[in-house]
Amino acid sequence: MSDIAGELRESEVETAVSAPRAVPGRQDAGLLLGLMGLGSILLLWWALIHFLAEPGGLGERFxxxxxxxxxxxxxxxxxxxxxxxxxxxxxxxxxxxxxxxxxxxxxxxxxxxxxxxxxxxxxxxxxxxxxxxxxxxxxxxxxxxxxxxxxxxxxxxxxxxxxxxxxxxxxxxxxxxxxxxxxxxxxxxxxxxxxxxxxxxxxxxxxxxxxxxxxxxxxxxxxxxxxxxxxxxxxxxxxxxxxxxxxxxxxxxxxxxxxxxxxxxxxxxxxxxxx
Structure with a gap:
C-alpha cells in the first residue's frame, strides 16, 4: 500500500501548490468588517435599552x-x-x-x-x-x-x-x-x-x-x-x-x-x- 500512499501524497502536493493563498490585506479588511458588525450589534443593544426602557426600571438591568x-x-x-x-x-x-x-x-x-x-x-x-x-x-x-x-x-x-x-x-x-x-x-x-x-x-x-x-x-x-x-x-x-x-x-x-x-x-x- 506504499504505492497508494505515495500517489496520494503527490496529489496532495499538487493541490497545495495550486491552492490560492490568502491575501493579508483582505484578511485585515475582513477582521475590521467583522469588528464593525459586532460593534453595530452592541450599539443597537444599547439604543434599544436606552430609548425603550424606563429610567430606573427593570429594563436597565438588561x-x-x-x-x-x-x-x-x-x-x-x-x-x-x-x-x-x-x-x-x-x-x-x-x-x-x-x-x-x-x-x-x-x-x-x-x-x-x-x-x-x-x-x-x-x-x-x-x-x-x-x-x-x-x-x-x-x-x-x-x-x-x-x-x-x-x-x-x-x-x-x-x-x-x-x-x-x-x-x-x-x-x-x-x-x-x-x-x-x-x-x-x-x-x-x-x-x-x-x-x-x-x-x-x-x-x-x-x-x-x-x-x-x-x-x-x-x-x-x-x-x-x-x-x-x-x-x-x-x-x-x-x-x-x-x-x-x-x-x-x-x-x-x-x-x-x-x-x-x-x-x-x-x-x-x-x-x-x-x-
Missing part, C-alpha cells in the same frame, strides 16, 4: 453596561469557570459518541447501496424530530443527571456527521478507487488509505454543523435537573431575578460558541483537504 459589569464579577469569581467546564465536557462527550456512531454508519451508507436504500427513510424521519421533543422520554427512561443530556446531545449531533460522511463517500474520486483495485488492495486497505482520508473534509464539515446544533440544544438540556452547566446557570439567574448576570451569561454563551466554531473552521482549513 443594558450592556449592567451586563459587562456582571460579566467582570463573574470572571473574577470561580463559579463561572466550573459551569463552562461542565458544559464543554458534555459537548465533547456527546460529540465523541456522535462520531463513533455517525462516521461508521455514514461510511456504510455511502459504500453499500442496499443499506442506504433500507435506512435512508428511517434516518430522514428521525433527524427531522427535534431533539428537545425527546426530553420528557429521556428523563423518564434515563432519569435526571448527565445521562439524558448525553443522549439528547448525541441524537442532535449524529445526523450532520452521518449524512456528511455518506456524502463524502459518494463524492470520492473514482480514480482513487480504481488505483486501489489496480494495486490489488484489500477492502481494509482501501478504507484506511483512500476512503477515510477522502471523506475527512466532509466529516469535519459535519462536525462543525454538529457543534452548532449542540451549542443550541445544550442550554435547554441543562435545565433537566442538573446542578451545573451554562443552562443551569441561566435558569438560576432567572430564578434569582439577576437579569444583568443573565445577560452576561448570554454573552459568555455567544463567545464560547464563536470560539468553538472558529476552532472547527481552523481544523477544516488545515485537515479538510487531507484526502
Amino acid at each position: 443594558s450592556p453596561l449592567a451586563a459587562f459589569a456582571s460579566l467582570r464579577d463573574l470572571v473574577t469569581g470561580s463559579d463561572l469557570f466550573l459551569h463552562v467546564a461542565v458544559s464543554l465536557k458534555r459537548i465533547l462527550v456527546a460529540l465523541g459518541f456522535a462520531l463513533l456512531i455517525g462516521v461508521p454508519v455514514g461510511l456504510l451508507v455511502g459504500l453499500n447501496r442496499t443499506f442506504e436504500a433500507a435506512t435512508s427513510p428511517a434516518f430522514q424521519f428521525l433527524r427531522m424530530i427535534s431533539p428537545l421533543s425527546w426530553m420528557p422520554i429521556a428523563v423518564m427512561v434515563l432519569g435526571v443527571g448527565d445521562t439524558p443530556i448525553y443522549f439528547l446531545l448525541t441524537f442532535a449531533a449524529v445526523w450532520p456527521i452521518l449524512l456528511n460522511t455518506a456524502a463524502g463517500v459518494r463524492n470520492l474520486d473514482p480514480a482513487w478507487l480504481q488505483l486501489s483495485r489496480s494495486l490489488a488492495a484489500t477492502r481494509w486497505e482501501t478504507l484506511l488509505h483512500i476512503v477515510i482520508p477522502g471523506v475527512l473534509g466532509h466529516v469535519l464539515t459535519g462536525v462543525r454543523l454538529a457543534i452548532g446544533i449542540l451549542w443550541i440544544v445544550l442550554v435547554p438540556c441543562e435545565m433537566l435537573g442538573v446542578s451545573a452547566g451554562l443552562g443551569y446557570f441561566i435558569l438560576d439567574t432567572r430564578d434569582r431575578l439577576a437579569y444583568s448576570e443573565l445577560m452576561a451569561m448570554v454573552l459568555v454563551i455567544g463567545a464560547l460558541g464563536f470560539l468553538l466554531d472558529w476552532t472547527t473552521r481552523m481544523l477544516h482549513r488545515h485537515w479538510g483537504h487531507a484526502g
Whole structure:
C-alpha cells in the first residue's frame, strides 16, 4: 500500500501548490468588517435599552453596561469557570459518541447501496424530530443527571456527521478507487488509505454543523435537573431575578460558541483537504 500512499501524497502536493493563498490585506479588511458588525450589534443593544426602557426600571438591568459589569464579577469569581467546564465536557462527550456512531454508519451508507436504500427513510424521519421533543422520554427512561443530556446531545449531533460522511463517500474520486483495485488492495486497505482520508473534509464539515446544533440544544438540556452547566446557570439567574448576570451569561454563551466554531473552521482549513 506504499504505492497508494505515495500517489496520494503527490496529489496532495499538487493541490497545495495550486491552492490560492490568502491575501493579508483582505484578511485585515475582513477582521475590521467583522469588528464593525459586532460593534453595530452592541450599539443597537444599547439604543434599544436606552430609548425603550424606563429610567430606573427593570429594563436597565438588561443594558450592556449592567451586563459587562456582571460579566467582570463573574470572571473574577470561580463559579463561572466550573459551569463552562461542565458544559464543554458534555459537548465533547456527546460529540465523541456522535462520531463513533455517525462516521461508521455514514461510511456504510455511502459504500453499500442496499443499506442506504433500507435506512435512508428511517434516518430522514428521525433527524427531522427535534431533539428537545425527546426530553420528557429521556428523563423518564434515563432519569435526571448527565445521562439524558448525553443522549439528547448525541441524537442532535449524529445526523450532520452521518449524512456528511455518506456524502463524502459518494463524492470520492473514482480514480482513487480504481488505483486501489489496480494495486490489488484489500477492502481494509482501501478504507484506511483512500476512503477515510477522502471523506475527512466532509466529516469535519459535519462536525462543525454538529457543534452548532449542540451549542443550541445544550442550554435547554441543562435545565433537566442538573446542578451545573451554562443552562443551569441561566435558569438560576432567572430564578434569582439577576437579569444583568443573565445577560452576561448570554454573552459568555455567544463567545464560547464563536470560539468553538472558529476552532472547527481552523481544523477544516488545515485537515479538510487531507484526502
